[in-house]
Amino acid sequence: MSVETETRERTRAGSSLPAWSGERLRFAIFAAVLLLAPVWLPLIGSYTDLGTRVLVYALAAMGLNLLLGFTGGLSFGHAAYFGLGAYGTGLMLRYVGPNMWLAVAAGVLLGGFAATLVGPVVMRRRGIYFAMITIAIGQMFYFIAVRWNNFTGGEDGLTGFQREPLALPGGSVTLTGPHFYYFVLFFFAVGVFLLWRVLNSPLGHAMVGARENSRRLEFLGIRVERLTWISFAISGFVTALAGSMNALLNNFTSPLDLYWQLSGYFVIICVLGGMRNFWGPFVGAAIYVIMQDYASTMTKNWLSVIGVMFMLVVLFFPRGLLGVLARRRSG
Amino acid sequence: MSLLELHGVSRSFGALRALSDIDLTVEPGELRAVIGPNGAGKTTLFNLISGFFPPSAGRILFEGREITGEQPARLVARGIIRTFQITEIFPDLTVYENLRLAVEAAMGLTFRPFLGAAGRRAVARRAEELLEAVHLADKADRVASELAHGDQRIVEMGITLSREPRLLLLDEPTAGMGEEETEHMVGIIRRLNRERGITMLFIEHDMDIIFGVADRITVLENGTLLAEGNAAEIAANEAVQAAYLGSRR
Ligand SMILES: Nc1ncnc2c1ncn2[C@@H]1O[C@H](COP(=O)(O)OP(=O)(O)OP(=O)(O)O)[C@@H](O)[C@H]1O
Ligand SMILES: [Mg+2]
Numbered sequence: 346m347s348v349e350t351e352t353r354e355r356t357r358a359g360s361s362l363p364a365w366s367g368e369r370l371r372f373a374i375f376a377a378v379l380l381l382a383p384v385w386l387p388l389i390g391s392y393t394d395l396g397t398r399v400l401v402y403a404l405a406a407m408g409l410n411l412l413l414g415f416t417g418g419l420s421f422g423h424a425a426y427f428g429l430g431a432y433g434t435g436l437m438l439r440y441v442g443p444n445m446w447l448a449v450a451a452g453v454l455l456g457g458f459a460a461t462l463v464g465p466v467v468m469r470r471r472g473i474y475f476a477m478i479t480i481a482i483g484q485m486f487y488f489i490a491v492r493w494n495n496f497t498g499g500e501d502g503l504t505g506f507q508r509e510p511l512a513l514p515g516g517s518v519t520l521t522g523p524h525f526y527y528f529v530l531f532f533f534a535v536g537v538f539l540l541w542r543v544l545n546s547p548l549g550h551a552m553v554g555a556r557e558n559s560r561r562l563e564f565l566g567i568r569v570e571r572l573t574w575i576s577f578a579i580s581g582f583v584t585a586l587a588g589s590m591n592a593l594l595n596n597f598t599s600p601l602d603l604y605w606q607l608s609g610y611f612v613i614i615c616v617l618g619g620m621r622n623f624w625g626p627f628v629g630a631a632i633y634v635i636m637q638d639y640a641s642t643m644t645k646n647w648l649s650v651i652g653v654m655f656m657l658v659v660l661f662f663p664r665g666l667l668g669v670l671a672r673r674r675s676g
Numbered sequence: 677m678s679l680l681e682l683h684g685v686s687r688s689f690g691a692l693r694a695l696s697d698i699d700l701t702v703e704p705g706e707l708r709a710v711i712g713p714n715g716a717g718k719t720t721l722f723n724l725i726s727g728f729f730p731p732s733a734g735r736i737l738f739e740g741r742e743i744t745g746e747q748p749a750r751l752v753a754r755g756i757i758r759t760f761q762i763t764e765i766f767p768d769l770t771v772y773e774n775l776r777l778a779v780e781a782a783m784g785l786t787f788r789p790f791l792g793a794a795g796r797r798a799v800a801r802r803a804e805e806l807l808e809a810v811h812l813a814d815k816a817d818r819v820a821s822e823l824a825h826g827d828q829r830i831v832e833m834g835i836t837l838s839r840e841p842r843l844l845l846l847d848e849p850t851a852g853m854g855e856e857e858t859e860h861m862v863g864i865i866r867r868l869n870r871e872r873g874i875t876m877l878f879i880e881h882d883m884d885i886i887f888g889v890a891d892r893i894t895v896l897e898n899g900t901l902l903a904e905g906n907a908a909e910i911a912a913n914e915a916v917q918a919a920y921l922g923s924r925r
Contacts, residue, residue, distance in 0.1 A: 546791055547780035547799075554777045557766035564764065565781040565835070566749055572786075621768075 383523035406614040406626035408583030414620030416576040417556030422483025426581040428603030429456035430588025438506035452589030460581020464574035487603040502599035619665020685734030694720040712896035755842030767821035778838035810834040826857025846878040
């Protein structure tokens with residue numbers, strides 16, 4: 346075997362992050378930027394909660410993107426799992442007890458298992474039919490939240506809960522400002538690591554194969570439906586985790602967190618940043634949240650600004666903003 | 677024992693008899709060409725052998741065992757692997773990623789939750805082996821859809837080999853290829869047959885390839901078996917000359 350082959354084998358056989366140059370270095374810088382956000386955000390006249398919100402939306406969209414960008418399943422109902430994550434956490438804090446770990450677990454499990462149960466219903470459909478059934482099922486959860494007034498707070502949303510001090514081995518920590526940011530960053534890292542592990546496993550490779558040519562994959566003996574189900578479920582768990590964080594960020598959750606419109610924004614975030622790219626939805630989420638923050642102080646129509654950006658990206662950079670950068674670098 | 681036997685195999689689509697009463701025997705290690713005019717029933721023959729649909733009548737035996745009516749997935753597990761008239765690859769993945777995915781599927785790793793470093797190395801080794809087998813090592817990191825058509829077909833060959841085929845069915849492997857690509861593909865077919873002893877049936881229209889490569893040739897016309905023999909016999913066969921060579925495009 347030639348030396349060249351051996352080198353290639355080594356880098357390919359290991360993680361998808363080759364050597365210390367390039368990708369790994371960029372990741373280290375990116376991690377440092379996130380870790381130091383509570384330091385540099387105030388310096389540029391911003392505030393820490395804005396960073397937290399970017400993390401929340403990025404996690405939700407990255408969770409969706411496992412299905413959307415990497416498995417090729419156009420889900421227009423992912424707000425449902427985001428919202429269920431939020432309600433699970435809020436209801437736990439309000440009705441059961443002030444334990445943050447349990448509250449997060451309740452949200453993740455509620456949203457994640459809902460997605461797992463919905464999976465078999467949607468996994469046989471493709472393309473537009475997949476989109477339609479995911480919307481329909483998502484709306485079902487919305488109506489439940491609105492109608493079950495005395496338990497969920499109905500249209501007004503769920504109040505009466507708030508972030509509690511976090512029980513850690515060394516004592517408890519109050520989750521305000523930067524502390525809460527790091528709390529969310531921790532769960533963001535957990536979710537992202539899970540997604541990264543999946544995408545770099547045979548399972549993830551097969552998901553991308555399903556997106557590329559599901560017929561071919563079937564001929565290799567892999568059941569694409571089962572693959573779609575698993576992708577939908579994992580995606581739902583991660584998006585639910587983001588929803589749980591969102592409830593804690595706002596100390597509130599509304600039925601709009603389950604609404605199809607938010608599902609649409611998640612899709613837009615993925616497309617904007619680039620859904621073929623692992624970090625694409627992060628870039629999309631950053632743009633979305635920052636636009637929402639700044640443009641909404643100047644114009645009521647900040648959504649039109651996002652809409653115009655979305656159209657420009659679709660027309661001129663179909664691979665999304667990060668997709669364009671990635672292509673520049675490699676080509 | 678013959679590797680593949682067809683006894684009186686027929687297949688109809690409604691009123692159309694796409695294949696009637698075909699008897700065919702393929703020996704282990706054979707490189708067999710299947711030829712015939714458009715619509716003769718060549719692809720239908722492959723569909724029957726690979727289980728894409730069952731014959732309307734007749735029996736098919738593989739390694740002496742009856743496989744008539746078995747599902748494609750089962751036949752793939754037995755080692756009957758095919759390619760298609762249109763290229764079926766994963767376009768947006770690199771050549772290496774195409775092969776890695778095929779290897780992981782063949783090794784049954786797709787739905788295993790954890791794959792350790794050893795498993796990963798085994799996959800990589802096997803994928804590299806396939807790269808070498810189809811001479812694509814220098815294009816390993818190219819995106820498949822950006823390759824020339826001929827190389828894409830060769831990627832598909834690599835995917836096909838991930839399963840350790842015992843019988844390989846190639847539907848027009850050189851269709852639409854230029855001269856150089858054709859030569860490359862033919863070289864690979866010949867090497868896989870000679871060096872790995874893989875038995876192959878291939879559908880082909882190009883006479884130079886057929887006569888240059890095949891051990892034996894089966895000629896179909898209008899769903900019937902017109903002739904069978906080695907290159908010299910087929911070239912001398914008057915029925916073939918009249919029916920097939922005369923009507924060639
Ligand atoms: N699934 C099917 N349903 C109906 N008719 C079919 C089907 N498959 C093949 N046929 C018909 O059977 C006949 C033989 O087709 P087949 O595809 O086997 O021809 P072929 O020899 O492969 O031709 P070509 O050289 O054009 O690929 C044709 O008349 C075709 O229209
Ligand atoms: Mg054909």
